[in-house]
Amino acid sequence: MKNEYEKMLADIACKVWDNPEPGFCEFESARIQTEFLKEQGFTVQENVADTRTGYIASYGTGHPVIALLCEFDALYGLGQNADVSEYSPNGKEMGHGCGHHLLGTGVIGAGLLVRDYLKDKESGTVMICGCPAEEAGSGKAYMARDGIFDDVDVAFSWHPSNFHAIATGSSQSCIQCYFRFHGIASHAAGSPELGRSALDAVELMDIGVNYLREHMESTDRIHYAITNSGGLSPNVVQAEAEVKYLIRSTTNPKCKKLYHRVIDIAKGAALMTGTTMDVIFDEGLSNTVVNFTLEDILDACFKEAGVPVYTEEDLAYAKRFYDSYEQPVTRDQLPAYVKDKTKLMQDIKTSPICSYYVETNHSDVCEMGSTDVGDVSWVVPTTTLNTACFSYGAGAHSWQWVAQGKSSIAMKGMLKAAEILAMACEKVYEDPSIITKAKEEFKERLDGETYECMIPDGIAPHVL
Ligand SMILES: [Zn+2]
Ligand SMILES: [Zn+2]
Incomplete structure (x- = not known):
């Protein structure tokens, strides 16, 4: 040169x-x-x-x-x-x-x-x-x-x-997204029965996904980070919480299937906790x-x-x-x-x-x-x-x-x-x-x- x-x-x-x-x-x-x-x-x-x-x-x-x-x-x-x-x-x-x-x-x-x-x-x-x-x-x-x-x-x-x-x-195909749960705030001791915890939903979702790991391909990968735990007060039922997921598989079709299995788990967590849930798509690679x-x-x-x-x-x-x-x-x-x-x-x-x-x-x-x-x-x-x-x-x-x-x-x-x-x-x-x-x-x-x-x-x- x-x-x-x-x-x-x-x-x-x-x-x-x-x-x-x-x-x-x-x-x-x-x-x-x-x-x-x-x-x-x-x-x-x-x-x-x-x-x-x-x-x-x-x-x-x-x-x-x-x-x-x-x-x-x-x-x-x-x-x-x-x-x-x-x-x-x-x-x-x-x-x-x-x-x-x-x-x-x-x-x-x-x-x-x-x-x-x-x-x-x-x-x-x-x-x-x-x-x-x-x-x-x-x-x-x-x-x-x-x-x-x-x-x-x-x-x-x-x-x-x-x-x-x-x-x-x-290289792996991947999808990154946020799961945002919406519950109802309430006094955690005085009126817990009126509250619906978004943080509970995040925790149950993570547990569900951790059980999923046994039933996915060994080359699949799922990582997460809790991006909103609902605040610093344990005496408040957390009304908003969010977890970010990165889901990977060896091909695009397989990755999409795995993504939908994770969404089902999030829906289950929302149902169990009486909360609602939004999926916010962030990025995806082939x-x-x-x-x-x-x-x-x-x-x-x-x-x-x-x-x-x-x-x-x-x-x-x-x-x-x-x-x-x-x-x-x-x-x-x-x-x-x-x-x-x-x-x-x-x-x-x-x-x-x-x-x-x-x-x-x-x-x-x-x-x-x-x-x-x-x-x-x-x-x-x-x-x-x-x-x-x-x-x-x-x-x-x-x-x-x-x-x-x-x-x-x-x-x-x-x-x-x-x-x-x-x-x-x-x-x-x-x-x-x-x-x-x-x-x-x-x-x-x-x-x-x-x-x-x-x-x-x-x-x-x-x-x-
Ligand atoms: Zn790099
Ligand atoms: Zn680089």
């Missing part, structure tokens, strides 16, 4: 790191990126799918159309001083603990390289998709629901990681449809590009963060799809940062956790790449990831991702049979099913 690009990209990533913002409120981050992209000759469409901060920056004309998925939101509770290898809050409410300042900027880097490639081509379009609210908010799901990816041939994404690898495997054809393209490009070259200084820097994490990485924590776990364990023991391209076996096994990339993968063949931007040890959503976010190793991982994504795009433009093959595989995997967004039509992008 040209030196001038590297400097511009590092500058953007650092500016976004300096301005960590929550989902659908990434105004400064989106402004920094869209202004740059306009200067670089991209046509920018803002506020896509009514997301406020979502944007599409396009370059080129006609097919093939390739979407590159960019993210830029941050996480609460992770304000941390840069480069300090011990817990050191910087007073900010948020921090880039998932490396999305790198993610978005790396995609922009790939976009610049693809733009240069497309300059003298007759046909071919690259769409940099600025997708807000990945951590909370389901930004891409709204964009997919709105048809943003309908005319796209293939989509690529990447994510900062502790490893240089292809991100294979599926499972990921894998695409081995595109994984093979990224694999070939990664092998060709090689991993970043680290200086002694980089390694000493990574070692400080590696040493800050006391939990040893064990073999059984490594993803099942890693081809040679012995080699990877050896690297983890001898190097503070991933020093080689970790080959993986194709996997369509559903990993625990969800991402809104899943929604894009239901509309268009989609694959994600990982590059190591951080030392071994602490994983995503840690202060260590925030602290390393402006470092030389983070930038090297980001620039490598940009290079590989651009190489993959060029391969697709040069050989459209890749698209045909990827689409055939996609069709086969959907097996007649079509994308149905997990978020109902009446729900708009929102911050709760």
